[in-house]
Amino acid sequence: MVYQTLFLFILGTAIGSFLNVLILRYKPGENVFGKHLGGRSKCPHCGKVLKWYELIPILSFVIQLGRCRKCKKSISIQYPVVEILSGVIMATVPLMTGLTLYSFVWVAVLLLLLAASVIDIRSYVIPDMLTLSVAFLGVIATALIALGKAGSTSLIPGTFLGSYAYVFSFTQNPWIGHIAAAVVGASFFSVIILLSKGKAMGWGDAKLAGAIGLFLGWPDTIMVLMIAFILGAVIGSVLLATKKKKLKDALPFGPYIAVGTAIIFYWGLDIMTLYFRFLNLGV
Template identity: 45%
Template sequence: MTYYILFILGLGIGSFLNVVTMRYKEDGLVFGRHIVFGRSHCPNCKKVLKWYELIPVISFILQLGRCRSCKEKMSYQYPLIEIITALIFVSVPYYFFVYQKEMFVGISDNFLIEYSVIWVLVFLSLLTIGVIDYRKYIVPDELVVLIALLGIGWTILLFESNNFSAITGSFIGSYADLFNLRENLWINHLVGSILGLLAIGAIFFGTRGAAIGFGDVKLFGALGLLFGYPDIFLVFFLSFTTGAIFSLPLLVRKLKGMKDFVPFAPFIIIASFLVFFFGNDILRLYFDLFQFQL
């Protein structure tokens, strides 16, 4: 029952995220007045939308994906972002309470709720960054700062709830022990941020900003603070792997030439998502494949 309510709530918040990303301008604030308080209208005919044209997903389906007034096709971004947001609202608590329950044995339900709140906010921020980068090739600084603050909040919360997966606070579970982890969470998260910056900074300066933008570098520093060491390396590795898997067919089919710019933040975000949900499973698969015994 709770999950149904969270899903519906997510659809509504997703609708708001659509507004934020659609109205975002390069020189403006992500949460500026015109973004938060303006009335929604059709981007084509400018007609102000009625409440029944603004119901997440349902309006899109009933109107067969077209504006009621001018019949112009609506972007698939609208229902897609709404559904992804709803899935974030459902899957984050599911992760802590059900899917990776054994990693959080001994943590009270109240802490698990606080964990969920932090990570729902993380993924909402990341989703917004991803859409804005995809549309405008920009990673907004205020959202990067928000991720860094959530990283600090997360570290404080881990500290308070303490016995998180035997000291680590890592999403790769016991595999984190292989990486000479320090017992001090703050050191792990600071080191994660610095190493993340160094790794991505090397790519940025090595390619002279051809492969990735400086916004991606800043985002990585914030994610390092959030994920900590060693998880940030898995985020790093998976960002480039998913980026390559996606870009290769495009290059082969020549839809995009080598010089065309592919926004990188969406891959960082997919990688963050994979590490959070499946980091432990990915490493288990890796070590099973190579017959490595812990």
């Protein structure tokens, strides 16, 4: 188990290093999976073509103390952060779901959300191809859940909220639950966009919420969106208070949806248990 986890972590960091290339070479309006992904990696400052030993995930950054070996300019912290997160995703998802086809769908979705988040932070855009990929994996996930291949023991198939999902649920049919969550997620954001005339959110957020709905289903998607809004409000206030952002500045929302999804996947049941224990204490 330890060796499997270590192997998956290293494999994950290598995928993370590819995600960095995908993120950095993306230009809004272009296909994120386009042919610009080919070609050698270079230092963004001096253009030095990087050797294999300068491209080892995490290690190269640490050994070079975060600087280019030629021009000594600093390398973005984004490189090791994305590599470490990808490694952690790859290593820990199978610990939660077992090493199944379903776990690979989850790894792929979390990696796509990671790439979408960093691109959203850098350029306030969520590439459609990433959202479409999540939606496509959403259909596959729903099919696996419907076929009983998702390893869920809850009354509500595919949920990460355990039996608490039953309290919020209206159907045990995975297809109905996932399509309903997609429609509600996308519509909810669309209403906010129309009411705020596009100032609060962008259509990229609405499309991503729809894709996550298709992937996670009802009621998990609602929990993800609640967590995303709470995180967005808290972190947005901190950024305003510390004057890092102004009220009229655009704030990327994709990362909150991504983090909300990860929180429900890893700790959804724990949060529900704590919440209902808290309610019991109250009455």
